[in-house]
Amino acid sequence: MKFIAHKRSRAIQAWLKQEIAEQKKRYNKIVGEQEALTPKRDKWIADFLYRIQTRGVHVHYNQMRKVAPEEIPVKPKRKFKVVF
Amino acid sequence: MARPHIEPFVDRDVPFKKMTLPGFPKGMHYKMLSLDTDDGACTMTCLFEPGYRQPPGMSYTEYELFVMSGSIKVGDKVWGPGSYFFVPAGVAMEELTSPRGATGLIFYNYGEPSFVESTSDHKNAERNRFAAVNSYDDMQWTSTNFYPATAPGCMVKILRFDPRTQGFTFLYCMTPNFWQDNISYHDCCEEAYHIWGTSWMMQFGDLPTGGYFWRPPYINHGAFASKLGILAIGRTDTQLYNHFHFNPWTNVEENRDRAANRIMQWKPDLYKWINTHGHNHPVDFEYDHGHAHGDMPHHHGDGHVEHKHKKKRRRR
Numbered sequence: 001m002k003f004i005a006h007k008r009s010r011a012i013q014a015w016l017k018q019e020i021a022e023q024k025k026r027y028n029k030i031v032g033e034q035e036a037l038t039p040k041r042d043k044w045i046a047d048f049l050y051r052i053q054t055r056g057v058h059v060h061y062n063q064m065r066k067v068a069p070e071e072i073p074v075k076p077k078r079k080f081k082v083v084f
Numbered sequence: 085m086a087r088p089h090i091e092p093f094v095d096r097d098v099p100f101k102k103m104t105l106p107g108f109p110k111g112m113h114y115k116m117l118s119l120d121t122d123d124g125a126c127t128m129t130c131l132f133e134p135g136y137r138q139p140p141g142m143s144y145t146e147y148e149l150f151v152m153s154g155s156i157k158v159g160d161k162v163w164g165p166g167s168y169f170f171v172p173a174g175v176a177m178e179e180l181t182s183p184r185g186a187t188g189l190i191f192y193n194y195g196e197p198s199f200v201e202s203t204s205d206h207k208n209a210e211r212n213r214f215a216a217v218n219s220y221d222d223m224q225w226t227s228t229n230f231y232p233a234t235a236p237g238c239m240v241k242i243l244r245f246d247p248r249t250q251g252f253t254f255l256y257c258m259t260p261n262f263w264q265d266n267i268s269y270h271d272c273c274e275e276a277y278h279i280w281g282t283s284w285m286m287q288f289g290d291l292p293t294g295g296y297f298w299r300p301p302y303i304n305h306g307a308f309a310s311k312l313g314i315l316a317i318g319r320t321d322t323q324l325y326n327h328f329h330f331n332p333w334t335n336v337e338e339n340r341d342r343a344a345n346r347i348m349q350w351k352p353d354l355y356k357w358i359n360t361h362g363h364n365h366p367v368d369f370e371y372d373h374g375h376a377h378g379d380m381p382h383h384h385g386d387g388h389v390e391h392k393h394k395k396k397r398r399r400r
Contacts, residue, residue, distance in 0.1 A: 001208045004206055027089075037288075044286045057265055083089050084336055
């Protein structure tokens, strides 16, 4: 029994409505902040793709393998986002 | 679960609000971290004012409470930082007080926060699932024991494990100079809160003390690093499997597609059975059948997933 069915009072419904509205604002703020991080992220990704060719990519625990240049993925033309 | 992708969010940036929901005593404050817009399930940072007193009572949803600072008293026992409670729905907790105040995290897992004063359990409460432990003093760090595993230097303390869903709640830490060079995603929702320290993820940047995320399934995260180390608490809703890869640009659909393909490779017989059986309504003989309770969601073979109907009346 993870949950016991019960009737939600008006006060609870109003509280939920308010919290959902505030969460929507928080979400939009996060999307904007993450969008602004794009130039830094592009650099981090470039560094990562370099490291996995030189030092290797983690496969399991401390096991790593070096990725060959022809395995490096190509950035697709579609819009890239990290928050869904 | 219908919670949006909240990542990253730092609760230090927002003030506490008074808890005003009916039933809750005065003196409790909260910061909302994430909220399910369908059922009201949520995760909150909470603050109990010095002198806080909550009479014995229960919640309509199972919840988890983790003490981060200060202390609370439950019945006669004092619980300090690191204390963790798993309270099933309908289980009446003893009186909870906080003479000097405390901060913590509360996870209401299947419904909005609720408190009903009561000295006895609800008739459907599963008291045997109640758990309380001081995770700092009474538990030791272990390796993650997943395969494939996170890199050396990431360790866990498992606070709760649900044998049916394999969802679990855990403390985790990263040692100073931790690094893991791969990208991961999971089939489950995952959430975490940084009790102390800063870690970095290639997608989202730094997550400092007070940092939080709620991440729906199949979303890329990593590479990972932490210069000085971290202490955090995490939770999943179902089994956590590390789908590792190194393509930074895959999206949720591609990741899910890959996960499904991997299931096809790993469990071909079961995969085929699920895809070809007409009713597509598997029954776990260890648990109640969905139809017996009626209100439990189940799938049908016609593509009707999460099918629900009212409890059937028994014929006399």
